[in-house]
Amino acid sequence: MKKLLLSFSILLLSAMAISSCSDGDRIDQRGGLPLPQQPKIVDVKSVPGGAVLKFQIPDDPYIKGIVATYERNGAMVESRISRYLDTLMVEGYADLQEHAVEVRSFNADDVKSEAQTVKITPLEAPVNTASFEFFEAFGGFKVKIKNNPTKATLALVVQADTLNADQDLTYEQRKWKDVSTLFMSSDSVMLTRRNMSAVPTVLSAYLRDSYGNTSERQLIKITPKAETELDKSKFKYYPVADDNFVNDPNGGGVAALWDKATTGTGRFFVAAKGCPIPTWLTIDLGVGEEGTVLSRIKTYPRSDYDVFQGGNIRQWEFWGIYDDPKEDLTKNPCAKTDPDYQQRHGFSRGWVMLAKGEQYKPSGYAPDGTVDGWTPEDREYYLYNTEYEVDNTNELTPNAYDKIRYLRLVVVNTFATYQYPATSGAWFIGEITPWGQVNK
Known part of the structure; x- marks a missing residue:
């Protein structure tokens, strides 16, 4: 009986091996779906902080969408769209350098096509074009942030040093306390921070975008008005x-x-x-x-x-x-x-x-x-x-x-x-x- 079971197991394994070999050892199939066709890139348009890629989707019913893979701030990231869209945004850059983007189509099993490489050159990012100006106010300060025409989400990170305001020190030499992080997503906005003492104060401020890019840090001296x-x-x-x-x-x-x-x-x-x-x-x-x-x-x-x-x-x-x-x-x-x-x-x-x-x-x-x-x-x-x-x-x-x-x-x-x-x-x-x- 044991010999019979052993023989049956050997036959079953052999059949599985033959079946596997009959597929020709193809690695371009998973779940029976064929390797997706490559999308056709029809346009590349530079925009602030990235680029917009426009595609012609192949006439392939198994394609689920398009994926772009690129390096940003030292990490590999992906941007995806479904097959029902024809434009994809590559975003998050804060420089004006040329960057390589690999584009592939993918199917329902997430099997990807061969890669195409396209070069993009971003325009100036909102985190660099936006500017801010501080004004002394009652119990704190007002800050006007402007020049953000794309209405990107930006954060203004503010710290304060009230102990050494009368001294000419570098950022590293000062005693900083976090004041607030103010958010905006409009072309221009005036923001207010209160509950500060009416004493000479040095502020540290910089803008940060959603991708971790930051503007140059500025040091500003103010004296909030007492109220x-x-x-x-x-x-x-x-x-x-x-x-x-x-x-x-x-x-x-x-x-x-x-x-x-x-x-x-x-x-x-x-x-x-x-x-x-x-x-x-x-x-x-x-x-x-x-x-x-x-x-x-x-x-x-x-x-x-x-x-x-x-x-x-x-x-x-x-x-x-x-x-x-x-x-x-x-x-x-x-x-x-x-x-x-x-x-x-x-x-x-x-x-x-x-x-x-x-x-x-x-x-x-x-x-x-x-x-x-x-x-x-x-x-x-x-x-x-x-x-x-x-x-x-x-x-x-x-x-x-x-x-x-x-x-x-x-x-x-x-x-x-x-x-x-x-x-x-x-x-x-x-x-x-x-x-x-x-x-x-």
Whole structure:
């Protein structure tokens, strides 16, 4: 019996060997699929940081796609496309040198065709063409990043040395602390970093792209401006003849805007249903002749009421003036024939726009601008983290850092009037908290 089993095993192995040999020992087959045909390269176009390869896909039903293999920053990488596409991006270079790229087609078993080699020469990479400029700001710095026309994702890596700011030292000699990594993917953007001490500081900054390429490091010396919360006990409503809001007696009155009640059932300000839209009111900040320069304005909605809905404010403007606005209205009026009359709501010439913004929603609005629900993060931001930055680098607010004594709140629209344009409507707000530079 044992001899019979042994003989059967030998016969089976022999049959398998014969079957294997009958394929001619071909290594171009796997799972029965033939070796893929090579794709035809019809165009090579250099682009920033790489190149775009265009192909003609062979008439081969077994081809699944095209793969390009190339060396980048010392490592071999692949870029793949399916057979239904005809262009492939080779990317991630930060030089202007010629690079070799091997191109192959592959089938469903990932068996690849013979390689074709194509040479590419990238254009200047975004990490090298983009530039940045730092500006001193309240509680930190602002940095403008520009010249990124391809909208590549870039990170600005920032470190700070506050211990040796007065010394002329190299990067290696300084005591660095990580400050932040700021991300951008637009042609031009202004970013802000706060919570820094108002002391001389040397910053180290460079750009980094998604492939690990970096720009040249720059050292910048700044001194962040000190900021403090304004003393709201000195605020009072200052009735000016062109204020157009209509108070609803069911609310807490204008003083509810600065009573420090931001949660629960605390008082809040309500404008009546017939209130014009846009609408505004004026506040005497109580800062005296020294005035103040504002840095940001934090807002709180009516506590947890109609979140992202109804009469809650969607778009704001904040204006400021140093001179008495009652006198300015008489001595320095804005004529209806002036080209900027509508833009400045007819405000007298002493008023300057400090900030303009829309209620931020972390998850974003629907494509048509409407609210299609909200997340817990949206609600958290809406209730506790909404603020508007005063920025004199914005082309809309070049005089934002002018010294002021009076603040005008302008409600451009609410969530109700944004979606359904109207010239009047009710609105409400819980609290405002301005920050800035106050001379005591």
